[in-house]
Amino acid sequence: MKALFFDGSLSLTETPTPRPKEHEVLVRILFSAICNTDLEILKGYMGFKGIPGHEFVGEVVTTGRRLTGRLVVGEINCPCGECYLCSTGRSTHCPNRSVLGIYNHSGAFADYLVLPEKNLHPIPPTLSPASAIFTEPLAAAVEIFEQIRIKPSNNVFIFGAGKLGILISLVFRLNGCDYRTFDPNPSKVEKALEMGLNAFHLNSLVPSEMAEMCVDCTGKPEGISMAMAHLNPRGCLVLKTTIAEPEKIDLNQVVINEFCIAGSRCGPFAPALNLLSKGLVKPEPLITRTFKFPDITEAFEFAKSADTLKVLIDHS
Template identity: 45%
Template sequence: MKALRFEDERLRLADVPAPSREGEAVVRVRLAGVCNTDLEIVRGYAGFRGTLGHEFVGVIERAPGAAELKGRRVVGEINAGCGACALCRAGDSRHCPARTVLGIRGRDGAFAEALQLPAVNLLPVPDEVTDERAVFCEPLAAACAIIERVNVTEEMRVAVVGDGKLGLLCAQALKVLTGARVTLVGKHTSKLRIARRRDIETFKIEELPPSFDRAFDVTVEASGSPRGF
């Protein structure tokens, strides 16, 4: 099958064997998203070598032990734990020290005709959700995880720093799910315009008022850069 590989410090389209990891599901990829993490890997982040890509939607071709999933359209949790350590046994495989991570750590990713993950990692997509929306599930889940960790209420003010894809998703998720007043801070006029169309207050970095750093109850750093702090 065809796959986009990062090897020998360069990207190349390669013919590679079909997924064959025993006991795992095989997913035929329908659509994959490009994340800034993919770009950073090409620049040297994480030392990954192999098939890139971790945002995807696809159809299950094979699912050992879960035959009822065959043919289902799915997205996936990208962290695959060892299944044996204390964290995995406690249901927290995302922090397993021996985990593989789709397209990032020890596991070929979604920029290919097919990928493999444990069946337990795969989540069916409702019929009414298009591929173009479902492919955002992985970064949107990261945005929604903020609300699991921080009690954000509608009377609070929240700042999101960084107007990339994750920052835009964080700002929208916080506004819609909590009703809080959200302000997005970034560098790109075109991206900030997207947020304003959704009634989210925006500022360019160079336009911040002096009182800005003390105006918020919660700040979300989504720039991925030390300068964001």
């Protein structure tokens, strides 16, 4: 099969089609999408070498299985199912896990991938693949609500109107919160406004304005400090940025202001698919451009530009 391989640089190569183990199935990729995590992998995040890609829509091609012939999206963590964390409901933190296209598991920028069948969720026939491809990042947005009690009366600042920042804002909007989304890039603010969000240029935020909850999805090392500077004492800081380059933060501010900090990563697919299939979250305006799979290295170059939101790869 054809696959995009990362080994310090990206190249499209011919490689053997992966063979599913007993509990796994082979999935033919129809669409994949480039995520910020993929761009960070190029900078050394997780030290990953191999086939990247973890956002996909595909068709199960292994015969005689529950999902054979179905269009699916897939959860990216492959836990052992047996360790202490797995048996206490924290399988996304399993120390023995592999993660699709991120850690020890070949990813979706290829003709085929393998995943455990239990990781896969069939897409409702009414949902377009171009919407369904957002299930994974939308699940990451929903995860905040799995972790923290958010009162509709809370005011919330969301820093970053990139792909994830916009998805998170759309979920906060559904919750009825008084939220504001900030970004220094005028084109991202404009896109967020176009999608009906309460978005502003970062310059409009004055130092005295504070929120009960700040969400950092800037994808930048300085995002944490910025979010902390606008958080009320005893407020909650949600961190969504994962980057190759770590940042030093002043923990004294956390102690003095009694901040609660929540790191937040992968979330549940079922509610995300529910939001998409009921049309409560409509993510398609986030697609900046779709490339054909043979042009994927060009697609990566395009994805690096500051104005780009989602880049889709069409494998058909």
